[in-house]
Amino acid sequence: MFNEMMSRRQMLKAGVAGVAGLSASNWLDILAARASEPGQRTKSCILLWMAGGPTHKDTWDLRPGTDHGGPFRQIQTAVNGIQISEHFPQFARLTNHAAIIRSMTTPEGAHARASYNLHTGYREGAGGVVYPAMGSIVAKELGSETAALPNFVSVGAGRYGAGFLGARYQPLVVTDAARGVENLRSGVNAAQFDSRVNLLDELEQGFHSNHGAHVAQAHRTTTQRAVTLMRDTGTRAFDIAREPAASAAAYGATPFGRGCLMARRLVEAGVKFVEVTLGGWDTHQNNFERVRQLSGQVDPAMSALVRDLHDRSLLNDTLVIWMGEFGRTPRINQRGAQPGRDHYPRAWSSVMVGGGIRGGQVIGRTDAEAATVVDRPVTTLDFMATVCRTLGIDHNKQNQHPNGRPIRIVDRPANPITQLFQA
Secondary structure, eight states: OGGSSSSSHHHHHHTTTTTTTOOOOOOOOOOOSSOOOOOOOOOOEEEEETOOOGGGTTTSOOTTTTTTTTTTEEEEOOOOOOOEEEHHHHHHHHGEEEEEEEEEEOSOSSSSHHHHHHHHOOOOTTGGOOOOHHHHHHHHOOSSSOSSSEEEEEEEEOOOOOOOGGGGGEEEESSOOOOOOOOOOOOOOOHHHHHHHHHHHHHHHHHHHOOHHHHHHHHHHHHHHHHHHHHHHHHHEGGGGGGGGHHTTTTTTTTHHHHHHHHHHHHHOOOOOEEEOOOOOOOOSHHHHHHHHHHHHHHHHHHHHHHHHHHHOOGEEEEEEESSSSSEOOOOOTTTTOOOOOEEEEEEEEEETTTTTTOOOEOOOTTTTTSSSSEOOOOOHHHHHHHHHHOOOOTTOOOOOSOOOEEEEEEEEEOOOOGGGGG
């Protein structure tokens, strides 16, 4: 889609810089709405994406004292009988809001294919279709067409987007939460800004006459939503410097912590889906030290996020998901002095918090080595259907591909995790 847009240099030459200059993050491709329709309250979702595949056996499904259990201790949580890694002490006090899914079992063991599968619910290349990510599905199904803020924001990365749904549902990518969204200020007064917008409208007439309908509509979507966003005071949600110092400090002074803080501010402002990425979980070597460090970033950030959402009466309407693309091998490999764990999609863990689910429980179970699911396997399709049901989306609904083919939001067979919705 970036190739279909006017480049920043072209816009500067046209004399309309500051109106719709394109950033490298491609954030002008789409700016969908943030708020629910008047009189209605729709839910939001925050995906905390652990890129690289976090080890389940050293986070949520430990086996201390066994040959390949590793050095980490288990600690008791706020829920009797649920124990997790010692490196999540803050989150341990919040497990009454959480469901730990210990029986994920998925088909892909390569990073790119597994990430695509867990973002879209489909396997890469299936049917020759580029499928939309869950964030784009949420943007389409729950977003407003008239609000200024986008419905889908990706903080730290933005690899998976709208697919065949088109430019309207692409994510706005914020590379660095500390810097926020750049190019939002026009640098001129209101009269000059309006004059440049009018000039842009005239330029678009020529653009539309020289390009096909699809390209022209994508361009119109880009510029109109850029202008709307630049005029909207809701953009303050992207400015985490406005957050009180004590509140910001609770998230931790890390890019991931700042991303979680931005996610809370965006959901508070009405954004429907925010993804925050923390990479580094591909721990083939030096697994235990790296997992300890990564857990030390996750624990304060995720815990502050959950507490803040709860204190602001937003947790019941906001689903927080912690997950990666797969788990890691129950057995420790022998890679010199710094052993690690390798890719393992057969059995692994994810976490869901809030969104109206019944917290304080563990879903599924693995065997003594955390190697095989022995109770309530949760497939990719089951997980995606569960997310949809939690957010109030019909996972059986079909969207139409541009070629006329109907495509289900979640393919068959998909069985939502009913234990999450039982009183």
